[in-house]
Amino acid sequence: MNANPTGAVLLLDGRLDDEPTAALAHEALIDGLTAGGWAVDDWRLQGDKIAWCAGCFKCWTQTPGVCAHNDDGRAFTERWVKSDLVVFLTPVTFGGYSSELKKALDHVIPILLPFMQKRRGETRHPQRYESRRDLLVVGTVPAGRSESAEAQTFKRLVQRNTLNMQPPRWTVGVLEEGTGAWEVRVAVNGLLAEVGVDGVLAADGAGREKVVA
Amino acid sequence: MKAPKQALLLVGSPKPGESTSESLGAYLLDELEKRGVKSQTLHVAKAVRSDESVAELRAAVAAADLVVFSFPLYVDSLPAPAIRVLELIAADHAAGVGADGAGDRAFVTICQSGFPEVDHNEVAMEICRNFARAAGFEWAGGLILPAGGMLGGQPLAKMKGMMRTAVKALDLSAEALAAGQPVPDEAIRLMAKPPIPKFGYRFMANWGWRSQFKKRGQAESLKVQPYA
Numbered sequence: 001m002n003a004n005p006t007g008a009v010l011l012l013d014g015r016l017d018d019e020p021t022a023a024l025a026h027e028a029l030i031d032g033l034t035a036g037g038w039a040v041d042d043w044r045l046q047g048d049k050i051a052w053c054a055g056c057f058k059c060w061t062q063t064p065g066v067c068a069h070n071d072d073g074r075a076f077t078e079r080w081v082k083s084d085l086v087v088f089l090t091p092v093t094f095g096g097y098s099s100e101l102k103k104a105l106d107h108v109i110p111i112l113l114p115f116m117q118k119r120r121g122e123t124r125h126p127q128r129y130e131s132r133r134d135l136l137v138v139g140t141v142p143a144g145r146s147e148s149a150e151a152q153t154f155k156r157l158v159q160r161n162t163l164n165m166q167p168p169r170w171t172v173g174v175l176e177e178g179t180g181a182w183e184v185r186v187a188v189n190g191l192l193a194e195v196g197v198d199g200v201l202a203a204d205g206a207g208r209e210k211v212v213a
Numbered sequence: 214m215k216a217p218k219q220a221l222l223l224v225g226s227p228k229p230g231e232s233t234s235e236s237l238g239a240y241l242l243d244e245l246e247k248r249g250v251k252s253q254t255l256h257v258a259k260a261v262r263s264d265e266s267v268a269e270l271r272a273a274v275a276a277a278d279l280v281v282f283s284f285p286l287y288v289d290s291l292p293a294p295a296i297r298v299l300e301l302i303a304a305d306h307a308a309g310v311g312a313d314g315a316g317d318r319a320f321v322t323i324c325q326s327g328f329p330e331v332d333h334n335e336v337a338m339e340i341c342r343n344f345a346r347a348a349g350f351e352w353a354g355g356l357i358l359p360a361g362g363m364l365g366g367q368p369l370a371k372m373k374g375m376m377r378t379a380v381k382a383l384d385l386s387a388e389a390l391a392a393g394q395p396v397p398d399e400a401i402r403l404m405a406k407p408p409i410p411k412f413g414y415r416f417m418a419n420w421g422w423r424s425q426f427k428k429r430g431q432a433e434s435l436k437v438q439p440y441a
Contacts, residue, residue, distance in 0.1 A: 016300075052227040052258055052294045055285060061425055065439040081440040094344040095336070096290045099297035106287050113436060114422040116328075116415040123328045123415055129438055149346075153339040160289040160336050 009033050010083035010133075013044045014090035014101025021177045021184060022140045026089055028188035029138070033087075036197040041079055045100045048072055053106035060114040065128055073107040081111060085134045085195060086167075092139040092174065095153025108165075124164060134195040135167040138188065143178040169195045214319050214351050216393035220245050220252045221277035225284025225295035227258040231366035237323045237358060237383070238283030240369040244387030250279070257284075257294040267301065271310065274302055279319050279390060280350065282341060285361065286326035290337050303348040320350035321386070321396060325361035327418070329411040334359075354396030356382060356404040362418060363408045378403045 011029060015022050033040050050073045058068035059077075067074040080086065090101045097105065112125040137158045141151055151174045158172040171194040173187055222242050226232035235256075242252045253273055260270040274280065284295045291299070322341040324334045334357040345352040358364075358379055369376055369383070382404035386396045407414060426435050 052292065053287065055226060055228045055232075055287070055292070060422070061429075064431075064434055064437050078440045093296060094299060094303070094340045094347060096296060096340045099293050099300055102287075102290065102296050103293035106293050108288060115419050118411075118415065122330050122332060123411065128436065129441060131441075149339075150343050153336060153343055156339070157289055157336045160333070164289065 008084045009038045009040045009087060010079050010085070011040055011042045011087045011089065012101055012104055013042065013046075014088065014098040014104075015044070015046060016091055016098050016100060019091065019140060019177060021175055021179050022089060022091065024179075024181050024184040025138050025140065025175055025188055028185045029087060029089065029192070031185075032189050032192045033197060036192070038085070038197065041083065043079070043104075045104050048104075050076065050103045050107065052103060053109065057109075057114070059110035060112075065110050067107055067110055073104070076104045076107045077110045080108060080133075081129055081131070083133050085136065085197070088135075088137040088139075090137075090139055092141045092145075092150050092154045095150040096157055112164075120163070122163070127166065132166055132168055135162060135165060135170040136191055136195045137170075137172040138191065139172070139174045141174055141176055143176050146174050146176050171195055214353060214393050214395060215278065215317060216391060217245070217250050217277075217279035217319065219277050220250050220279040220281055221273050222252065222254040222281045222283065223260075223295075223298060224254065224256045225282060225292055225298075226256075227292050227294050228285075228366075229258075232285070233325050233358075233361045233364045233366050234283040234285050234323070236364055236366055236369050237325060237379070238281050240380070241281055241283075241323065241383045241387055241390075243370075244384060245279075245391055248387060248391035250391055253277070257292070257298045261294055261297045261301070270298065270301065271305060274305075278317055279321065279353070281321050281323065283323040283325075284337075286324060286328075286334050286337055289333065291340060299344045299348070303344060306348040318350050319353040319390075319395075320345040320348075321353040321390060322355040323358065324355065325358035325364075327360070327362045329360040329407045329414045331357040331359050331405045352395070353390060354386075354401065356386065356396060356401055358404055360407045360409070360411075360414050363414070375408050378406045378408070 049071050051069045090098045111128050113128050116123050139154050162170045171191050173191045222238040224235045226234040260266050324337050338355045382400040385400040389397050
């Protein structure tokens with residue numbers, strides 16, 4: 001568990017291995033966010049002790065808003081609520097998130113209320129909290145697969161998430177493995193700018209110099 | 214797709230007790246058994262618990278020529294342990310583990326959620342379809358059950374009246390799958406019908422939650438914001 005539980009940015013790092021493009025994206029995210037003056041709660045999930053969400057709904061009925069299981073899954077909910085921006089970094093896994101990212105994300109249920117209401121033609125659960133956070137999602141795919149069915153599914157998944165999570169601003173990008181450091185940085189900075197991370201342009205300039213050198 | 218001899222039900226619900234996913238999958242498996250297909254059931258949360266359970270999972274997948282994957286919708290997608298199992302199976306396929314049967318195996322999915330609309334589940338179904346392609350399975354179709362809360366983990370055979378369209382959908386699916394055919398469109402259409410009108414379902418669900426809280430004398434704590 002990381003030592004910065006109240007960072008304004010919660011970076012959920014769902015990598016399964018040390019694939020270089022994802023590592024570059026992670027570095028670019030940290031650099032861009034830090035340059036923008038944001039405190040980054042950088043959480044590498046792999047190997048972290050978070051029990052599978054058992055779907056018991058005790059977080060709705062017995063301990064409202066809190067996961068009944070006391071581990072990092074409970075901490076996840078708190079860190080999510082206290083963030084202003086959430087970033088997902090994940091290998092695109094059959095068009096979805098990695099199991100490592102998902103083991104945390106499944107614990108987002110306590111931020112919802114159990115009730116059902118119709119919104120924009122579909123049934124949804126109301127939010128427990130008034131606060132919302134922006135969402136930035138970066139997925140990595142094998143080389144040549146950025147237009148694949150998996151990549152398209154991934155973008156649809158993020159779009160579906162936004163219907164439930166209601167981020168004021170959100171964006172999603174898919175990076176191909178093997179993409180160079182400079183291109184990764186440009187892409188990541190572009191995504192950061194879309195969710196209003198100030199100072200990205202300056203960070204972009206700094207990063208460019210660093211990479212080219 | 215060939216007529217299967219051995220089916221494997223992978224229950225994608227991490228719930229330790231009775232689950233709606235297991236209820237639906239078990240009914241389909243029973244119907245397949247009646248048609249001469251042998252079956253085995255594994256639960257994803259247990260399957261990824263240890264090296265031994267992963268070995269058992271690998272053996273079961275290798276032995277099956279039809280995998281029935283029944284899971285609940287979690288945050289617009291599959292529950293984490295269900296994804297973990299798919300990652301393992303696909304990695305084995307990529308590494309050539311158990312490659313003997315590759316190409317002759319079919320994958321069929323049942324996805325249910327507490328929402329009365331099927332739209333919520335469609336991305337999860339796409340994910341399963343993408344997995345099937347990546348892991349060398351033939352896609353045998355996917356069924357989506359809306360308003361899964363109506364079943365609430367009860368055995369489907371017990372609930373036949375209210376769940377009659379789901380029963381019919383699974384009967385049609387079993388007949389087709391046992392004959393080496395994909396799930397028929399009619400079964401998909403029937404399964405997608407909510408057991409009761411959407412408005413009524415939402416009303417009943419909200420009433421049910423409120424009653425639970427009232428009974429416990431917790432009505433005031435329902436909307437607490439512990440991390441505000």
